[in-house]
Amino acid sequence: MASDLPLGRDVAYPRAYDPALLFPIARSAGRDALGLDPAALPFVGHDRWQAYELAWLDARGKPVVATATFTVPADSPRLVESKSLKLYLNSLNAARFDDPGRVRELIAADLAEAAGAPVAVAFGLPAVAGQDRDDAQTIDDLEIGIDHYGPPQPDHLASDADGPVAETLRSALLKSNCPVTGQPDWASVDIAYRGPRIDRAGLLRYLVSFRDHAEFHEQCVERIFTDLAARCRPQWLSVEARYTRRGGLDINPWRATPGLEPPAARRDPRQ
Structure with a gap:
């Protein structure tokens, strides 16, 4: 329900890893208004999220910072509300991991659970492309x-x-x-x-x-x-x-x- 959304109200920032912070929203709400059949979408696509504030602790307690790109398929039954994703990423700040690969796998699994479909997660961001570098x-x-x-x-x-x-x-x-x-x-x-x-x-x-x-x-x-x-x-x-x-x-x-x-x-x- 809209009243349950963390967006638009004060929410305490998490102090421990918590995948329950992710708030999924059914895509059908917007697609019904467009007359789209979820079983026969007229398009393919994805939602590419780029995260600039990602951090965790290594096994010794030393902070690790990173950026990441998340790619959610357009045919997933749910999207993820943006503030809930920010809160979720912040919940990793005090969590310890031996290997950055484990962090990536964990985020991918949690986002896939929320979206209802596999979500690709890669650390790093695409390079900046200038407006004059293509034929648009x-x-x-x-x-x-x-x-x-x-x-x-x-x-x-x-x-x-x-x-x-x-x-x-x-x-x-x-x-x-x-x-x-x-x-x-x-x-x-x-x-x-x-x-x-x-x-x-x-x-x-x-x-x-x-x-x-x-x-x-x-x-x-x-x-x-x-x-x-x-x-x-x-x-x-x-x-x-x-x-x-x-x-x-x-x-x-x-x-x-x-x-x-x-x-x-x-x-x-x-x-």
Whole structure:
């Protein structure tokens, strides 16, 4: 229940390892609103979490610090609420381990139990990739007027009859709000597709229409994917959002047409 969430209320930081701190949320809540059948999802994907505040003690009591990347499959029945993950990671601060490999295995097992599916855990983070190192085209410099900031308006989306084209469009103007606390969530989003050319002005207006919308990161990306697929009918589509860090964690959901390879793991300059 929402009232049980640790998010949005004062919670004492843990002093001992406690996997029960992880708070799973059924993905069906957001997918029912999009009319998605969990047994026949129209996309593949994952949620890539990057953790910057991870520590434990070695066998002698000496602190060990690390960063980590967690990859949760999009077809897992549950996502993990972000503050609960931060509290869980902090519960490792005073735990002793002989081997860093044991820490990785423990985190993987605990996250898999919460998500209901295997979760990949790797220590370290992907290298920072600059905005000028690929062929993505920004749409943020379009000279257009915008006066709608929520709820999301798929009516803005349109595509040309001519095509197909293959391109990647990028915007750093995606913002939504946490559905529990109301705090802002900021992201850059890459939309790669092949099909009729997507109207860029309409796409930018659509992305900005999330500005006052309250939804979890993962649900926003699934909404963008399903709206683009329905309105623009691309032959294939990939949507990746890279959200800025909060509490030592950033979340990077990716959803795509089945059969597509996941994008290379990267960090946005704002991350």
